[in-house]
Amino acid sequence: MSRKHRPRPHPKSPAAPAAAPAPPPPLQEPVRHAPLWLAAAFLLPNLGALACTFVYDDRVIIVENDALHPRTLEQFGRLWVTSYWPDPRGQELYRPVSKTLWATLWAVGGGNHPWMYHLVGLALGLAVVLLLHRFLLAVDSPPRTAFIAACLFALLPIHTEATTSVVGSAETLAAAFALCALLLYRRGRILPALALFALAVFSKESSAAFAAIPLVLPGARRDLPRRSSLFAGLGAGLVIAAAALAHRLVSRSDRIPAIDNPASLISSAQRILTALWVQCLYLSKTIVPATLSADYSYKQIPLVMNLDDWRAWAGLVLAGGAAVLALASRRFRAPVLIYAALFAVTANVLFPIGTIMGERLAYAPSIGLTLLAAILLAENKHWKIVLAALALLYGARTVARNLDWRNPEVFYTRLAETSPASAKAQYSIGALRASLGDDVAAIAAYDRAIAVFPAYAEAFRNRGNALARLGRNADAMESYRQCLRFDPTDYAAITNLMQLQSGKSVYPPRKPL
Numbered sequence: 001m002s003r004k005h006r007p008r009p010h011p012k013s014p015a016a017p018a019a020a021p022a023p024p025p026p027l028q029e030p031v032r033h034a035p036l037w038l039a040a041a042f043l044l045p046n047l048g049a050l051a052c053t054f055v056y057d058d059r060v061i062i063v064e065n066d067a068l069h070p071r072t073l074e075q076f077g078r079l080w081v082t083s084y085w086p087d088p089r090g091q092e093l094y095r096p097v098s099k100t101l102w103a104t105l106w107a108v109g110g111g112n113h114p115w116m117y118h119l120v121g122l123a124l125g126l127a128v129v130l131l132l133h134r135f136l137l138a139v140d141s142p143p144r145t146a147f148i149a150a151c152l153f154a155l156l157p158i159h160t161e162a163t164t165s166v167v168g169s170a171e172t173l174a175a176a177f178a179l180c181a182l183l184l185y186r187r188g189r190i191l192p193a194l195a196l197f198a199l200a201v202f203s204k205e206s207s208a209a210f211a212a213i214p215l216v217l218p219g220a221r222r223d224l225p226r227r228s229s230l231f232a233g234l235g236a237g238l239v240i241a242a243a244a245l246a247h248r249l250v251s252r253s254d255r256i257p258a259i260d261n262p263a264s265l266i267s268s269a270q271r272i273l274t275a276l277w278v279q280c281l282y283l284s285k286t287i288v289p290a291t292l293s294a295d296y297s298y299k300q301i302p303l304v305m306n307l308d309d310w311r312a313w314a315g316l317v318l319a320g321g322a323a324v325l326a327l328a329s330r331r332f333r334a335p336v337l338i339y340a341a342l343f344a345v346t347a348n349v350l351f352p353i354g355t356i357m358g359e360r361l362a363y364a365p366s367i368g369l370t371l372l373a374a375i376l377l378a379e380n381k382h383w384k385i386v387l388a389a390l391a392l393l394y395g396a397r398t399v400a401r402n403l404d405w406r407n408p409e410v411f412y413t414r415l416a417e418t419s420p421a422s423a424k425a426q427y428s429i430g431a432l433r434a435s436l437g438d439d440v441a442a443i444a445a446y447d448r449a450i451a452v453f454p455a456y457a458e459a460f461r462n463r464g465n466a467l468a469r470l471g472r473n474a475d476a477m478e479s480y481r482q483c484l485r486f487d488p489t490d491y492a493a494i495t496n497l498m499q500l501q502s503g504k505s506v507y508p509p510r511k512p513l
Helices: 034-051 057-063 075-077 096-110 116-138 142-156 156-163 169-186 190-201 205-216 227-252 267-289 310-328 328-344 366-377 384-405 408-418 421-434 439-452 457-469 471-485 491-501
Strands: none
Touching: 034 116, 034 142, 034 156, 034 267, 034 384, 057 096, 096 169, 116 142, 116 156, 116 169, 142 366, 142 384, 156 169, 156 267, 169 190, 169 205, 190 205, 190 227, 205 227, 205 328, 227 471, 267 310, 310 328, 328 366, 366 384, 366 439, 408 421, 421 439, 421 457, 439 457, 457 471, 457 491, 471 491
């Protein structure tokens, strides 16, 4: 073939350029003066706690409990071998570290100065906020995400029951110890971490759930030798076992009062349906805290008995949606699992606990919610504006909620407004009216409580006291008989009834609130 007709080679087409790698997400700059901003976010809305006094469980557990007024080292030591509740008819709990803290405050004059207890409560609450921020940074959360999560945690109004109620400081004390333990564990200091974890568990037993955090948050255990991780896991298990054994040794009864948690009386399936609906309430009150209350006992939350109740489906959808989110999204998995792990012990799903719902129980689990919200908000270029708006809204609600705890009259009146269907709330109004000298109004309130919970022995006894003070002895005796019908061990009712039956006059003293 001649050169003239030789086919020319086709020029090679240029190779297609390789696809450019996706740009890495922009690095988040550290938030300047983050600890100061977090301290302001928590302290400014909560300073009103310093003006509050002892109310509700604070009076039962601290003011009226002689065991927490020790005068000798031996009496301090007995705090570690006795149960949490002074009332032998209540559910048994074992929280010696919290009791020791409160007893120490009483010994240095806190009984006459409630602000001392509230000051310690604020210090613990602030410590938890700062420790949470540091922990999130330690597990490689982006700085902005860590700051937003800690800031939201500091602002949530639902936390008021943990930070303003004196006995709520068991929550903050346990969370502070647990977060310190996680930080030390992250650094490989296993023995100090286990010691702090033990202090957390003996402050509040539900803090045992923090042991699951390294399992659901890989960054919490990074770079640790396998042997150290196994040793830490074994040690945490031994701490939890020791707490369970101590609880068993000091327990006089594991009975759960039906008035506190009626879900303990129904089948497991019905209890779980009710518990999932209660999770919907926790979520709604955390995000939109329009109505907050210190009491959700019988009959404020009607039980969910079967699937023809729409609340059953709401709870199932919430649980299913959380499971799908955790499985489908890697970045949302840890927040969802943290929430589930920290609520596992107190959610009434695995087993019934001493209350159907308590806002203080949402304190530690809300770490998961605030982390989830922070992941979403950190991507918004207007995150500062959104966070400032939430700070104003949540801060104002927290200020208002703190005022509800300032004295018994305000607290119990507000309690009856926020939980009108609760027998305990109506009973509390009766106790308040009786303490103020209005026995007629007290009887009306006790009647409302008994109408809700007909087996309310304590309401019958105090109703009898009010009737006796009014000179209505026949009615008082009948009320005492009804009390003894439901609680044959009520010594005060037995004594007053015997005196009235013998023809003696009875004028039971008014119990201050």
